[in-house]
Amino acid sequence: MKTATHPVYEIVLAALKTDIQQMVEEGHAEGALQQELAAAAGAGSLDALAALQEELWKRPSPPGFPYEEPNDWETIASFFPAAESHARFRGSDAELEDRLLAGWQGRCAGCQLGKPLEGTTWPDKIKQVLECVGSWPLDDYMNPTPAGLKLEEVADCDFFRRGNEWRNTLCKGRFSDVAPDDDIHYAIISQMVLEQHGAEFTSAQALGTLLQVIPYSCLYAAGRNMFRTAAFGFATPHTALFGNPCRQSLGAQIRCDAFGWAAPGNPALAARMAYKDAVNSQTRNGIYSGMFFAALMADTLAHGDPLRAIATAAQYVPPRSRFAEMIRRVTAWCAEAQDWQAVNAKIYAAYETEAPKFNHSLPNAAIVLLGLHAGRGDFSRTLGVTVMAGLDTDCTGATAGSIMGCALGTSGIPARWVEPFHDTIRSEVKGLPVVKISEIAARMAAVAKRHARR
Numbered sequence: 001m002k003t004a005t006h007p008v009y010e011i012v013l014a015a016l017k018t019d020i021q022q023m024v025e026e027g028h029a030e031g032a033l034q035q036e037l038a039a040a041a042g043a044g045s046l047d048a049l050a051a052l053q054e055e056l057w058k059r060p061s062p063p064g065f066p067y068e069e070p071n072d073w074e075t076i077a078s079f080f081p082a083a084e085s086h087a088r089f090r091g092s093d094a095e096l097e098d099r100l101l102a103g104w105q106g107r108c109a110g111c112q113l114g115k116p117l118e119g120t121t122w123p124d125k126i127k128q129v130l131e132c133v134g135s136w137p138l139d140d141y142m143n144p145t146p147a148g149l150k151l152e153e154v155a156d157c158d159f160f161r162r163g164n165e166w167r168n169t170l171c172k173g174r175f176s177d178v179a180p181d182d183d184i185h186y187a188i189i190s191q192m193v194l195e196q197h198g199a200e201f202t203s204a205q206a207l208g209t210l211l212q213v214i215p216y217s218c219l220y221a222a223g224r225n226m227f228r229t230a231a232f233g234f235a236t237p238h239t240a241l242f243g244n245p246c247r248q249s250l251g252a253q254i255r256c257d258a259f260g261w262a263a264p265g266n267p268a269l270a271a272r273m274a275y276k277d278a279v280n281s282q283t284r285n286g287i288y289s290g291m292f293f294a295a296l297m298a299d300t301l302a303h304g305d306p307l308r309a310i311a312t313a314a315q316y317v318p319p320r321s322r323f324a325e326m327i328r329r330v331t332a333w334c335a336e337a338q339d340w341q342a343v344n345a346k347i348y349a350a351y352e353t354e355a356p357k358f359n360h361s362l363p364n365a366a367i368v369l370l371g372l373h374a375g376r377g378d379f380s381r382t383l384g385v386t387v388m389a390g391l392d393t394d395c396t397g398a399t400a401g402s403i404m405g406c407a408l409g410t411s412g413i414p415a416r417w418v419e420p421f422h423d424t425i426r427s428e429v430k431g432l433p434v435v436k437i438s439e440i441a442a443r444m445a446a447v448a449k450r451h452a453r454r
Contacts, residue, residue: 013041190256288361359395
C-alpha cells in the first residue's frame with residue numbers, strides 16, 4: 001500500500017519512534033534501530049512501517065544483555081515458589097475486615113499526602129518546599145503555604161510559583177474528604193473487576209471494565225496509552241506495545257492493590273491476578289512491579305510484617321530481571337545504612353537513566369521499599385520517608401500506605417491521617433461520585449474471604 005498520505009501513516013510513524021526509545025531500555029542500539037526506521041519510512045509505505053513495527057515487538061534483547069525479562073506468564077510463573085512456603089491467613093473474619101479497611105485508609109492517606117508534591121519530583125526540591133511550610137521532616141499532611149512568603153527568598157523552587165490546584169487545598173486542616181485521583185480510581189476499578197468477574201477474570205475483562213467507567217481525561221501515562229490503543233480496537237498485548245512511552249512505568253503497580261487485598265496468605269493468586277491486569281499496559285519490569293506489590297500485600301495480610309513480605313514477594317519476580325536486582329540492592333543498602341537519605345541517594349545514582357522518567361517502575365518501587373525499611377513499622381514515618389524521597393509521590397505514598405494498613409490494621413494508623421476524610425472519597429468513576437471508604441472496604445472483605453488461604 002503506497003500511502004504516505006494514509007490517515008494513520010503519521011500515527012504509526014510516531015508510534016514507531018516511541019517504540020524505539022523503549023527498546024533502547026531493553027538493550028538495543030538506538031542508532032541501528034533509527035536506521036531501520038529511516039529505511040522503512042523512506043518507502044513511504046504504511047505496510048513497510050507496520051511490518052517493521054510488528055517485527056520489533058517480537059525482537060528479543062540482543063546477545064550480551066545481562067538480564068532475563070520475560071513477558072509471558074508461563075516463563076514468569078516457572079520461577080514461583082511452592083505455596084506452602086508462605087504463611088496462611090490465620091486471623092478471624094473481623095480481623096481481615098479491619099486490615100482491609102486499614103489498607104483502603106492507608107492508600108487514601110498516602111495518596112493525599114503525596115498529591116500536592118506530585119511534579120516537584122526531586123528530593124532536594126521537596127525538602128525545600130517542606131522546610132518553607134514548616135513540615136520537614138514530614139510526619140503529617142503538609143502545612144499550607146505561610147502567609148507573606150516572599151518568593152524571591154525561595155531559591156530555585158517552582159512549587160510556590162506554578163499553578164497547582166492541590167498545593168493549598170490538600171494541606172492540614174483544609175480538606176474534608178479524599179480528592180479524586182487516578183491512584184484511588186484504579187483501586188476502585190480493580191475491585192470492581194473482582195466483584196463483577198471473580199478472580200478468574202481475563203485481561204480483556206479488566207481492560208473492558210476500565211474503559212466503561214473512567215474518562216480518558218482521568219488517565220495518565222501508560223493508562224492513557226492503554227485507553228487510546230484500546231479505542232483503536234487493539235487487544236492485549238498491543239495495548240502495552242503500540243507507541244507506549246511508559247512500557248516499564250508503575251502503571252500496573254498503582255492498579256494492583258485490590259488483587260493483593262483479595263488474596264490474604266495467597267501471594268501466588270495475587271501475582272496471577274496482577275499479571276492479567278498488568279499486561280494491558282506494561283512490559284517487563286512494569287509487569288513485575290504490579291505482581292510484586294500485589295504479592296507483598298497478600299503476604300503482609302497473613303502475618304503483618306512488610307519486611308518479611310518483601311522477601312516473599314521477591315520470589316514472584318524473575319530472578320535475573322532488573323526488578324529483582326533492585327530489590328536485592330535496596331535491601332542491602334537499607335541493612336548497611338541508618339540514614340534513609342543516604343540510601344535514597346544510592347537509588348537515584350543507580351537509576352539515573354530511569355529517574356528522569358519520574359514514573360518509572362524501578363526507582364519508584366525502590367523508594368517504596370526504602371520507606372518500608374526506614375519506617376520500621378511506624379505508619380507515619382513510613383509515609384513521610386516515602387513521600388520525602390521523591391519521584392511520583394502520590395503513587396508511592398499510596399502504595400506504602402496500603403501496605404502499612406494491611407500490616408497494622410486500623411489501630412496502627414493515627415487518627416490524624418484518617419479523620420479528615422470523613423469516610424468519604426470523591427471520584428470520577430462512572431456512577432460513583434462519592435464513595436464511602438467503610439462501605440467499599442466491606443465489599444473488598446467479602447471478596448477476600450472467598451480467596452484467603454487459611
